[in-house]
Amino acid sequence: MAKHLDLEEQEQVAELKHFWKQYGDIITWVLIVVFGAVAAWNGYHYWQGRQASQAAVMYDEVERAVQSGDTARLDRSLADMKDRFGGTVYAGQAGLLAAKVYYDKGNADASRAALSWVAEKASDEGYQSIAKLRLAGMLMETKAYDEALKLVSGSFPKDFVALAADRRGDILAAQGKKNEAKAEYEKAYKGLDERAEYRRLVEVKLNALGVDPAAVAIPAADSGVKK
Known part of the structure; x- marks a missing residue:
């Protein structure tokens, strides 16, 4: 009886070896892809969270520049925001805020430039829409009706x-x-x-x-x- 079981086990082992020899590489690569995708997904969300927190800090800098009335500081902080965190919602908010400040201070060119960037590059469709509506109003003021x-x-x-x-x-x-x-x-x-x-x-x-x-x-x- 023991010998009979040993033979069955040997046959199963042989079948397993044959199966693994034929499909082992495929299974291994599938597992690598699956676990790699999971790791990439988790890593992406971690990166997104880190980007968002850093963008929030940079947005605070934009707000401080606005409150201080220092347009040179606003120029720098807005440029940093667009370069480093342009894909975040904070960048769109910063662009709209800066555009208003520039407009209030009589710098129409800077205001239009900020609105154009938000209209074209902001990650949020709502911010894009607001920028387009505001920019169209400014263009209307200069009688650039077709544009x-x-x-x-x-x-x-x-x-x-x-x-x-x-x-x-x-x-x-x-x-x-x-x-x-x-x-x-x-x-x-x-x-x-x-x-x-x-x-x-x-x-x-x-x-x-x-x-x-x-x-x-x-x-x-x-x-x-x-x-």
Whole structure:
């Protein structure tokens, strides 16, 4: 009986050796890939966390520069933020903050440059959208209407679609294109929540163009004649 078991075990060992000889390399490489991917994933998240914490410190430096009113210090800290932590959300926040400070101090070129960077490079779509809307407003001030309109004519996240339509309406109204402006303001009015305070502003713009916002809000299906 013992010999019979020994023979069975020897056969199993032989089969195992044969199996491992045939598939061992494949299994080994699969395990290496799997565990390597896990290690890379964990390492990436660690790197992300470390980047975020360092970016937060750098953002504090940007804020301190703003509070001190030292634009040279702001220039340096913003440049460091973009170079070292450009892929973090803090970089987008810093760009928007710096753009406002530059604008308030009368440095329109620096403000536009900061907004352009956020619009093109920020990792957060919301910050990109805010930058585009603000930059379009600045371009409109200099009568660069075509450039401003192009900036707000692309795709926007859902929460910014109505605001982009409103800004297009502003640009078209400034060009004297009243009918096109009305169409954009109507889009904005319909797209904004009824409780949104900004909707009141769009309502004023529509009134100024001779449009009754109450009529705009009526769905097209309700305006037809019932049979």
